Amino acid sequence: MDTLTKEQRDILLDYYFECADQQETDIAKELLETHKGAVEFYNKLHHSLSALDHLDHETHASCPDHLVEKTLERLYLHHTETVESGWLEKLLRAESEKIVTRRPSFWRNFAQAAAIAAGIFIIASLFIPVTRQMRAQAWKTACQANLSKIALGLTQYADEHNGFLPAVATKAGNPWWKVGSTGQENQSNTRHLWVLAKLDYLQPNVFICPGYSKGKIIVKLDRSQIANLADFPDRRYITYSFKLICEPNKAVRSDSRVPIMADANPIFETRLKNPNYQASTQFEPIKLSGKLLTINSINHRRAGQNVMFSDGTAKFLTERLFDQNDDIFTVRDLDTYRGTETPSEEKDIFLVP
Amino acid sequence: MKPVGNTKNHKSNVNEQELLHRYAAGDKEAFREIVKQYKDPLYAFLRRFLNQQQLVEEAFQETFLQLYKSRKTFEKDRPIRPWLFTIAANKARDVLRKQQRQETVSIGSMAEPAELSIDDVVNSLKSYEITPYDEAEKAERAEKVRKIIAEMPENLREILILAYFEQFSYKQMADILSIPIGTVKSRLHTAIVFFTKKWKSTSDDGNF
Numbered sequence: 219m220d221t222l223t224k225e226q227r228d229i230l231l232d233y234y235f236e237c238a239d240q241q242e243t244d245i246a247k248e249l250l251e252t253h254k255g256a257v258e259f260y261n262k263l264h265h266s267l268s269a270l271d272h273l274d275h276e277t278h279a280s281c282p283d284h285l286v287e288k289t290l291e292r293l294y295l296h297h298t299e300t301v302e303s304g305w306l307e308k309l310l311r312a313e314s315e316k317i318v319t320r321r322p323s324f325w326r327n328f329a330q331a332a333a334i335a336a337g338i339f340i341i342a343s344l345f346i347p348v349t350r351q352m353r354a355q356a357w358k359t360a361c362q363a364n365l366s367k368i369a370l371g372l373t374q375y376a377d378e379h380n381g382f383l384p385a386v387a388t389k390a391g392n393p394w395w396k397v398g399s400t401g402q403e404n405q406s407n408t409r410h411l412w413v414l415a416k417l418d419y420l421q422p423n424v425f426i427c428p429g430y431s432k433g434k435i436i437v438k439l440d441r442s443q444i445a446n447l448a449d450f451p452d453r454r455y456i457t458y459s460f461k462l463i464c465e466p467n468k469a470v471r472s473d474s475r476v477p478i479m480a481d482a483n484p485i486f487e488t489r490l491k492n493p494n495y496q497a498s499t500q501f502e503p504i505k506l507s508g509k510l511l512t513i514n515s516i517n518h519r520r521a522g523q524n525v526m527f528s529d530g531t532a533k534f535l536t537e538r539l540f541d542q543n544d545d546i547f548t549v550r551d552l553d554t555y556r557g558t559e560t561p562s563e564e565k566d567i568f569l570v571p
Numbered sequence: 572m573k574p575v576g577n578t579k580n581h582k583s584n585v586n587e588q589e590l591l592h593r594y595a596a597g598d599k600e601a602f603r604e605i606v607k608q609y610k611d612p613l614y615a616f617l618r619r620f621l622n623q624q625q626l627v628e629e630a631f632q633e634t635f636l637q638l639y640k641s642r643k644t645f646e647k648d649r650p651i652r653p654w655l656f657t658i659a660a661n662k663a664r665d666v667l668r669k670q671q672r673q674e675t676v677s678i679g680s681m682a683e684p685a686e687l688s689i690d691d692v693v694n695s696l697k698s699y700e701i702t703p704y705d706e707a708e709k710a711e712r713a714e715k716v717r718k719i720i721a722e723m724p725e726n727l728r729e730i731l732i733l734a735y736f737e738q739f740s741y742k743q744m745a746d747i748l749s750i751p752i753g754t755v756k757s758r759l760h761t762a763i764v765f766f767t768k769k770w771k772s773t774s775d776d777g778n779f
Binding site for chain 1: 599602603606607610611613614619628631632635636639640709712713715716717720724726727731734735736738740741748749750751754756757758759760761763766767770771774
């Protein structure tokens with residue numbers, strides 16, 4: 219088959235999908251008349267994709283009438299409810315504006331309230347530890363699901379970008395801690411991940427660990443806000459730590475199984491949670507204490523952290539060590555951090571901020 | 572030449588502009604007319620995308636309900652079809668996510684990396700002769716295609732369906748999915764590679 223250039227192939231694809239402009243259409247037609255390879259490519263493409271037509275076998279049926287009727291019923295119900303709720307709101311407003319003249323006995327009310335409070339207290343003391351535990355477990359599972367989705371987004375991005383992970387322009391020694399900075403310079407390691415939200419590979423809410431937010435829902439970002447931002451708005455919107463990317467051209471998907479993302483790094487968490495840090499230009503150095511060397515992420519009550527590996531799996535680890543000796547939250551042999559550290563070798567995993 | 576399924580310039584029997592104005596004003600009959608006009612293409616899109624009757628019906632109803640609720644914000648000079656499919660794509664994703672939340676969390680369900688280019692994949696096909704099949708073969712092939720489509724990552728599946736069956740332009744797909752045109756193209760290429768690879772391996776297994 220005569221070789222086609224990438225450009226010629228793209229033109230043929232555009233033409234096939236009827237997305238070519240007039241000029242491209244002319245080129246495609248000429249190629250199909252004169253270029254043997256183009257004809258071969260086009261026919262094989264058509265042969266392969268025409269298999270999709272089988273999808274309509276047995277499913278070419280038109281929309282069933284019952285579905286149309288059900289849809290219209292729901293629609294009319296919604297219409298009626300909207301009208302009725304307008305009336306209901308008016309009635310309720312009128313009712314709430316009425317003056318209440320009868321006042322019940324204070325002691326009767328007090329006794330009733332005390333009895334109810336005591337009941338609630340007894341039930342709560344029995345069930346709160348259990349429900350708290352169940353809730354923590356549910357958040358842990360939901361967090362793993364988030365990491366799984368992020369892994370899928372990363373894979374898809376890499377597939378579409380020659381195996382490269384999302385990465386903005388940065389270099390070794392640049393600050394990586396300024397989450398939410400709005401400047402031109404890329405000084406936050408989270409900007410790489412923001413690319414996934416910006417290009418619609420992932421919904422921004424998957425970057426929030428429910429264990430960190432304690433299940434609270436923060437303000438949802440709409441598409442125009444996402445399009446205008448260069449990074450997650452602040453720490454509350456990205457509560458995971460990501461593999462430090464120092465050079466975009468080295469941000470390739472790893473062949474071996476290594477951690478690439480985890481629940482928030484516990485060493486820098488106190489600093490990043492402080493609302494004043496975002497405006498600050500300086501990162502006050504952090505010296506590792508015995509405690510900082512051993513505590514787990516805050517996301518799951520310090521019980522451990524969910525870690526996502528480069529093969530897409532996510533696992534809850536009760537320790538910070540990978541391969542028995544590499545702490546995923548620190549740079550090897552370094553005890554003071556200034557927010558610009560870079561591991562000297564690729565094998566030294568450092569998930570930040 | 573690629574067979575043409577749904578035409579790009581959808582012609583309605585009723586004057587669409589007039590219909591849209593009546594619909595924006597809350598006229599239920601105008602809305603019924605819109606449902607009548609678009610029910611089949613929408614139903615076909617959802618069938619291909621979701622492949623589960625219950626999900627299809629849910630997304631179908633939610634799409635039209637949303638269309639009705641948002642009638643006041645709709646720009647009446649714009650064609651309705653891309654807008655309807657924007658809503659439908661979102662609703663289809665919503666029902667899929669809802670279903671995934673209800674099912675066990677599957678850790679590590681990664682999209683298979685596209686290791687080959689379109690050229691490699693297309694060139695690896697042995698033949699492009701299209702032969703007639705009997706009904707049993709057709710049904711078998713339909714099942715296999717449906718399985719491959721179901722295994723595709725959500726955003727590859729939707730772009731392939733929008734491009735191949737609905738024949739939207741790159742610009743329209745970019746608007747519907749809120750992504751840049753460059754991403755539409757690269758994602759569509761990935762989807763073609765994904766489908767072709769899987770179809771080829773299925774065909775080899777089944778001696779198609």
